[in-house]
Every structure is written in structure tokens, then in C-alpha cells.
Amino acid sequence: MEKELDKVVEEIMSTPNVSGCLVADHQGLCLASKGTAHVDSAGLIVALSEQACKIQPNFKPPTVCLETDTKICLIQRHGTITGAVYKQKA
Amino acid sequence: MCDENIVNERTHLLEVPEQQQETPSPTTCASTPPRKPDEQSALNRILHETATNVIDVGALGPYSLEAGAYSERVRTYSARAAAAALPPPARARLLADLPPALRRALLAAPSLAPADRDLITNAVKKAASAISELRVEHHEDLVVAFRVP
Numbered sequence: 001m002e003k004e005l006d007k008v009v010e011e012i013m014s015t016p017n018v019s020g021c022l023v024a025d026h027q028g029l030c031l032a033s034k035g036t037a038h039v040d041s042a043g044l045i046v047a048l049s050e051q052a053c054k055i056q057p058n059f060k061p062p063t064v065c066l067e068t069d070t071k072i073c074l075i076q077r078h079g080t081i082t083g084a085v086y087k088q089k090a
Numbered sequence: 091m092c093d094e095n096i097v098n099e100r101t102h103l104l105e106v107p108e109q110q111q112e113t114p115s116p117t118t119c120a121s122t123p124p125r126k127p128d129e130q131s132a133l134n135r136i137l138h139e140t141a142t143n144v145i146d147v148g149a150l151g152p153y154s155l156e157a158g159a160y161s162e163r164v165r166t167y168s169a170r171a172a173a174a175a176l177p178p179p180a181r182a183r184l185l186a187d188l189p190p191a192l193r194r195a196l197l198a199a200p201s202l203a204p205a206d207r208d209l210i211t212n213a214v215k216k217a218a219s220a221i222s223e224l225r226v227e228h229h230e231d232l233v234v235a236f237r238v239p
Contacts, residue, residue, distance in 0.1 A: 001227055004220035012213045023217045031221065063210055065202050074202075074210040081221055083214035087206070 002032070009034050012085060019071070020086035036086050045084045049077045 005023065009032045012021045020036035022045060030042035052064045052075075061077040067089075075084045105128075155163070188196065 001224050004223050005217060008213070008216045008220045011216070015209065018209075021213070023214075023221070025221075032217075063202060063207055065206075072206070074206060076210045076214045078211075078214040078218045081214060081218040083210065083217050085210050085213055087209075 005032055015087075017090060018085060018087045020084075022084040022086075024082050024084075026080040026082070031081075037084060041084075045075050046082045049075050049082045053077065 009021050009023065012018060013034050018035070021032070021034045022030065022037035022039075022042060023032040024030050024042035024046050026046070028043035028046040030039045033039045033042070048064055049061065052062050055062070064075040066073040066075070070089055071086060072089060073084060073086050075082065077083075187193075
């Protein structure tokens, strides 16, 4: 029953420079994870995006970007779903 | 053969004299209580043992160190503590502060490339809509009857 979600995840992974992708629900349950994204990080990612949303509660959910020298991790929420994309810096 | 000295499951826990066990009184009491003087002496023995073993903290009275003894102890303890010095706590290695110049440069630089922002926004939108289409596909019955004649 998750064929659609799998398709979306595959599409994200096929984007150039993307090394990992993770989708989680509002309680931190990992719905899909691929590549360098670890299943266990779902809870952390959801918690981060939740706290970020509290900074400006009336605005739409912000994008959290975790950066190192070579990689970035983008986290964003849409409704009850939180998604994270790991990609190499161009 | 002196069986009385061996301790087994048949040894009596209470020192009850033999006469009372051999003639159980048919009158009223189901158990044979020890005679009054024995009970009294047993109670006294227990009381005496407790009194010698118990430390009555409340009765000790106010206790304070003399000035000399106090300073002597302070010296001894600080000497021992200094001798048993702990290693310095391990420095945290996860997130380290950047030097101010690098920090300023990083914060001034554009935060997120629009392409990346679009990437994540579209990805999450598509994932959310895909999840909203999650359905259970019914293939076979869950409850089946079997061995029904």
C-alpha cells in the first residue's frame, strides 16, 4: 500500500547530489528511509522541525538546514508529514 | 547414638519440656504454650540482647568537634582529595564554536539556495500526498471458518 510513497522516494533519490531521504509522521514514526538516511534519526528530525516551527508559530513551517563542510540535510514539514533530504554540497 | 545433638527437620525450635508434648491437654488449647516463667525469661533474654546491640542515637547528646580536631581533619581530607585528582572532563567533540571571522562570513552568506529550498518543499509535498493515498488492499478474508461440518 506504500507504492506511491516508494515512488516519490525513488524520484527524490534520483535527483543529482541527493544521498539520502527520510519521511516521518507527526509522532516520529519513520515511514520511509533510503540511502544515507538512518531509520533511527526519524524521531530527532521530527523533533527538530517541531521546535523550529515554534519560533514563528503563525508562519508556514520553516526549512531546517544542517550543514557540514561537504553535506547538507534539509528538513521540512508539510501538514503532519516531515521530510528530510541529505545531499552533497555542489 | 545420640540423636538429640543432630539438628534436622525434627528438632524443636522452641525449648519445650517433654512432659507437655507427650500429654496434649484435651481441654481447650490447640497449641501447647510454654510455661509462664519460661516465657518471661525468654522475653528478658531478648530484651537484654536488643539493649546491648541497639545504638540509641537520640540519647547520645550534642556532638561537636573541637577546633583543633576540625582543622586537622580539613587538612587531611583536602590532602587526600588533591592526591586523588580526577582527570579533566573530556571536551565535547560534537559542536565546536567557529572563530569569529569565519562565523561572521558564514552568517552573512546566503542561507539556503533557492534550488535546495524548492527541492525539499516539493519532495515533502509529494510525500505528503502519496501518504494520503495509503490504502489497505483487501486480498483475502481475515476470519475463516474451518472444520465446520
